[in-house]
Amino acid sequence: MKFVKWAVTAAVLVMSLLAAIAPAAAAADRPIGIYLDNRKLASDVDPFIIPKVNLTMVPLRVISEGIGASVFWSQQTKTVTTENADTTISLTAGASAGTVGGVSIPLAASVQNVRGRIMVPLRFVGEQLGLQVDWNGTARTIALTSNGGGIPPASGAGTGSAGGASGSPGSGDGSGGSLPGAGDGSGSLPGSAGGGASPGSDLPDGTSVPPGAGDNGGTLPGSGTVPAAGGSLRGAWVSTVFNLDWPSAPSYGNPQRQEQEFDSLLDDLQGMGLNAVFVQVRSVGDALYPSSLVPWSKFLTGTQGKDPGYDPLAFMIAETHKRGMQFHAWFNPFRANTDTSTDKLAPNQVAKLHPDWIVASGGALYINPGIPAARQQIIDAIMEVVARYDIDGVHLDDYFYPTNGTFGDDAAYQTYNAGRFSNKGDWRRDNINQFVQKLGESIHSLKPAVKFGISPFGVWRNKSADPTGSDTKAGVTSYDDMYADVRTWIRSGWIDYVMPQIYWSLSFGAARYDTLVDWWANEVKGTGVSLYIGHSPYKLGTAEAGWQDAHEIINQLAYNKLHPEVAGDVFYSAKDLRKNPLGVADLLRAYYGG
Structure with a gap:
């Protein structure tokens, strides 16, 4: 009898175990x-x-x-x-x-x-x-x-565009200007080629990035506090468009996971010796914070305008400052959408509220910089953040006029030029100049300690077009193609720092890194405007000249020391540092003494 009871009990246990295992086994057998x-x-x-x-x-x-x-x-x-x-x-x-x-x-x-x-x-x-x-x-x-064809063609996918659909400064947040002397896509701007899983995506092949640790702090020179490591700023761009760096798409609707991911990102970056982050808080006329002017970003929940259930910006600032690091709010001012559809935009998004302000170009939507009311609306949105949050700086990338398509602004040129400029190029540059000047004045009037800076494309003008330009052969330039007159911003003192995206190596003939650092150092000399250099670790391991060894980044940092004008370095982007291509994170940790 005991044996029978034991046998019955064992049979029941086996059946229960099989019932529990069966669904899992069936799932494992299901095709991927x-x-x-x-x-x-x-x-x-x-x-x-x-x-x-x-x-x-x-x-x-x-x-x-x-x-x-x-x-x-x-x-x-x-x-x-x-x-x-x-x-x-x-x-x-x-x-x-x-x-x-x-x-x-x-x-x-x-x-x-x-x-x-x-x-x-x-x-x-x-x-x-x-x-x-x-x-x-x-x-x-x-x-x-595919992020619309390019997460910044290897910043902009090797095209010559600067106004793309991705996530890096200059490229977009991926989009980016065309490589100097391009034509074969051999050296593109940040973003497009550096795909892979986003941090925390938990892929079965081990792509998720483990948290790190570190203890280096520091603040931006000139902010009133003492920066670490001899006063140099050492930062990373954190792209949110397409969930490139943060938050991961699987974290949609999960505030706790998003907070954990950001904490891990900060720990990893600080562990490499960095002391600042430049976080994209506006990518397509949206916000990573509760706003009365623009809708919630879709990259928090998957739906533009949907409340994520917490204030991500407040959380990020608090966690960054807790570590003694600086938090700079990065804005894409004029991009309205990464494609030309408005179907999934929130009702209060600018393309829905003011379709007359919008220009479609290169497969994306842009706010027309030539319309004064449109420029003011962007300034108001940025100032909402300056007024409400304890940020260390306001940061803009090079998204002004796109370079990858025709920009239809003839009507605005006729309406708002008033005969002041005989050609559209000068009028466009004046539009951007007015925007930069007024935004800088607004920031400094409200909070003088908040730094205002811009990260333009790495080449202002080629010497072939202007004898005072750099000895380069860039396919596009900041002045001629993006209508960004950076020299005027520097000499007029409208910005506190300039951060050119010098995304080429010391051996890239058409636009050598050292040639461009020399040129930019001379531009800021004696002006009181700080110079930070934008670097491209996302290119490590690619076929472009100079990027087959991570010491390229270290050699660039060492070269910067020859110029006292260079006050810091910023890397595009966080995910590319965390992936540690060719051991660059280890080299930075050793270089910065972290």
């Missing part, structure tokens, strides 16, 4: 689906996970063709080659490395040929094709986001 920009990609070979190394393998051809890249297969060498406007990728079955732009890139797992499909690690696909990657373990789906 791939979605590109919310469109499911059909493939005769499903992605799969290599259990022992926890790596996800995906079909390269299916994804490449999904983003419009050309794909070629060599039966003889068992090699697949993918080509788009930015780069060429070649992978051979069985190989433990691939080539990107002619440079060998090691793979976390060897290339596999499964039923005629070349399968490669998911992380490699994200990083090399400039895709944001999100994994949903419950649904077993991989969501790939």
